[in-house]
Amino acid sequence: MITNIPRPPYYAVIFTSERTTGDNGYSEMADEMELLVNKQKGFLGFESARESSIGITVSYWKDLQSIRQWKVNHKHKEAREKGRSIWYKSFKVRIAKIERDYGIEKL
Amino acid sequence: MITNIPRPPYYAVIFTSERTTGDNGYSEMADEMELLVNKQKGFLGFESARESSIGITVSYWKDLQSIRQWKVNHKHKEAREKGRSIWYKSFKVRIAKIERDYGIEKL
Numbered sequence A, B: 001m002i003t004n005i006p007r008p009p010y011y012a013v014i015f016t017s018e019r020t021t022g023d024n025g026y027s028e029m030a031d032e033m034e035l036l037v038n039k040q041k042g043f044l045g046f047e048s049a050r051e052s053s054i055g056i057t058v059s060y061w062k063d064l065q066s067i068r069q070w071k072v073n074h075k076h077k078e079a080r081e082k083g084r085s086i087w088y089k090s091f092k093v094r095i096a097k098i099e100r101d102y103g104i105e106k107l
Helices: A026-037 A064-071 A074-087 B026-037 B064-071 B074-087
Strands: A010-019 A043-051 A054-061 A088-105 B010-019 B043-051 B054-061 B088-105
Touching: A010 A064, A010 A074, A010 B010, A010 B088, A026 A074, A043 B054, A054 A064, A054 B043, A054 B054, A064 A074, A074 A088, A088 B010, B010 B064, B026 B074, B054 B064, B064 B074, B074 B088
Parallel strands: none
Antiparallel strands: A010 A054, A010 A088, A043 A054, A043 B043, A088 B088, B010 B054, B010 B088, B043 B054
8 A cells, every 4th residue: 555654854765676586585584574674663664566577665764864773683684685695686775865745545 | 677877866756556447548648658758858767566556656857857847748747637537546756865876786
């Protein structure tokens, strides 16, 4: 679902990736990361979609300090190392400041 | 593919959407928008993925002025109006300044 969060400014990490073939333990780690990140201070939510090999995950954060704290989490570091070596053919991480947002939600 | 663009800072428009059912002319308009946006001054590229009804499209731009110019394009306005009335159950647009990026590309 589309994440509903407080008024800007807040921060986003845009993670675009191209997966290698096969699961290779990815799904289990992804579930574990989802549990962990939800306990992380300053985490506001995330949105994710994968279409064939290309995936986009955008996570939202209160501030840059919260993003830094998640980056040094040991289990998350382990996941990122496996990402680099096994799961991803290529990826790009972009740290962004959300300056404005708007939208609609039909009930 | 993952878009490769110049060093930050640059801007992103993160468009997260939930589609209604059926195509209803969406695909044709999407193709037309892709052609048009590529001619737009300051447009740097985009990444897109849709998984079932949830889609994320991130477009990248040189500056806020370029985003504004695309927003007032007549054909794009028409597309956005149809998006609101026909194609999307909900959507969120976030304007973001990319402050930092990094990644890998295995050849």
